[in-house]
Amino acid sequence: MRLRQIFVIGLALSTLGIGVPAWSQDDPRSCDDLMSEDAPAYVVCHWMATPDEAADIARFWLGNDGQNMRDTGPMDGNVVDCTQPGNECPDFDAEGDGEMHDIGTPGVEDSEEGGTPECQTAEPCYTDPYGVSREEAAQAAETPTGQAAKTAAASGMRVWIDTELADDYRAGNLAEAVKKIAAQAVQPGVVGVRFSSKLGYGEAFETADDLDKFVTEASAALRKSAPGKKLAVHTVVPVFGCGTSEECKTEMSEKYPLLAPDRIGGWLTSGLVDQLALDSGHLTAGYTTWQIDAATAQRNQWIQVRARAWDAYAQIATEDAGFTAPGASKLTAEQATKSITDRVAAPLQDDAAETVTLWSRWQNDQGQISRVYGEKWAANATWDQLKKLTTIRPRLATVYDPATPEVDAATDLKHLSEVFGQVYLHTAP
Structure with missing residues (x-):
């Protein structure tokens, strides 16, 4: 591999x-x-x-x-002929008549309900394995997120629902929020839910116990309401960038007490999350005090991830907004290639991150928009260089908010699918 x-x-x-x-x-x-x-x-x-x-x-x-x-030919199967003398086979009390029956035809004589499906109508039968009613799923499908999910899936992209459940958890509304997100998660083409970002990095949680409780309860609620869907979180582990600098480790541990590697690793080994995205923004200049440059900090981080074998328990991703700039990326083709080497190639070649999530557009509190591509999808060197990475397209992902489109969801997702194989559709619970 x-x-x-x-x-x-x-x-x-x-x-x-x-x-x-x-x-x-x-x-x-x-x-x-x-x-x-x-x-x-x-x-x-x-x-x-x-x-x-x-x-x-x-x-x-x-x-x-x-x-x-x-x-080489097929390998001989391990088959026992029960008709041969001396061979003993268990006597299974199997149900049925041992014959194949076509779908929709009556089953075995005297079988309950005759074996015929209850709803044979012009529309497909609707089953409710997720705790989401037909009406709730239909309503979710008509929302901007539901329509975007349909469009993205049709373009061949793997779709994740991206949301933040921490605020609802603190407000005591976790169950209600999870039910709304589950209605989005059951849409065709959706593979998973990312239920929190900057986890443990902001001010949402004061204690480690409360943080662990949130992850545990949110994971359990989503597993129940949307079984079979992957669960993901986004966070940072600042101490990983320190390498062998004990002073750096001490300061980072004191500054970010909730982001201890053992705690985050525990979420993976206990099966609470299936994907962990580590942000790389702090690696750019966060370690200059200890003469650790961005490339070294990134290498230190992935060495620590590999040493803990985190990828044996969950998929590890790296997340980066460094290609964006106010208005649009101003990089030349040469600069874009160098940035791709550092921000895309290095994490993948270090064999720690399996996917790379690149923010392609975001808006700050003042309304300023930063993009990789040009306004209204005007061409630029950075976007042209990213479009050349067709071979690793399945490993590239981005975040998209259907509520604030660049043009419209159909146009935007068509362009995004030229670079990215996966998309996180941001939505509020």
Whole structure:
């Protein structure tokens, strides 16, 4: 999986002329050159197959029109013939008559209700496995978020509902808010719900216990109301950027007591969330006091994530608003390529983040709009460079608010789908 991921990323980056780091000259199987010098001794990088070996493997299985693959043949199944003397098989008391029946036809004789579905009408039958009524789902489908979800799904994008339940939790309205969000989550094409952002970073929670209680209760309510949907949160872990600087670790731990790595890791290992997005905004200049630049802080963060094997419990994402600027991005093509290298390629190549969420448009409290693309989708160098990353499009996501469109949802999502394979549709509970 790691070899395939690096190969795909390298293929995409080669379109922009971005070089993939050279392999170590001392050990062809070592990829320690991808890690910073302050990487802990217990963190090592080792290729299971070098690029040359991987190419040989591919040639072996794909050569001669895949003949070697066909020659392997199917493996013999572990089958017991119950009719052979000496073979004993359990006597299952199975229901039914042992015969196949077409869908919609009456079932076994004397079966309850004759086996015919209750609602055979012109419209499909509606089932209610989520605690959301037909009327509630229909109403949600007509909202701007519901319509945007339909449009985004039709364009091939994976859709997440992005909301904030912390305020409702504090106000004692969590159950009501979850029910509204569940009505959006059951829309076709929606794969999950991100129920909080900047979690533990702002002023919403005063104690760690209250923070944990919110995550636990919100997760449980959403699991019940929208079973089968992925759950996500967005936060930061400032201490991760410190590397080996003990002074930095001490100050960050005191400044952000709710964001202890063990606490956040506990949400993953206990199954409360399925995706964790780590914001990268604080990595830009938050560690200059300790002579840690942005690239080093980012490398430190991903080394710590890998060391804790967080990706074994949940999908890890990185979130970045650095491509946007008031009005539109002013980067040249060369600057945009460098920014893609640092903000997109590095997290993926470090093999810690599986997806990268890039904010493409947002509005501050004063009404000023920052964009990656130009106003009304005017072309610019940054957007043109991002559009070249077609090979890793499924790993790229963005946030979109249907209530404040650039033009309209249909136009906006069409343009966004040219770069992003996933979209978080922001909505209020």
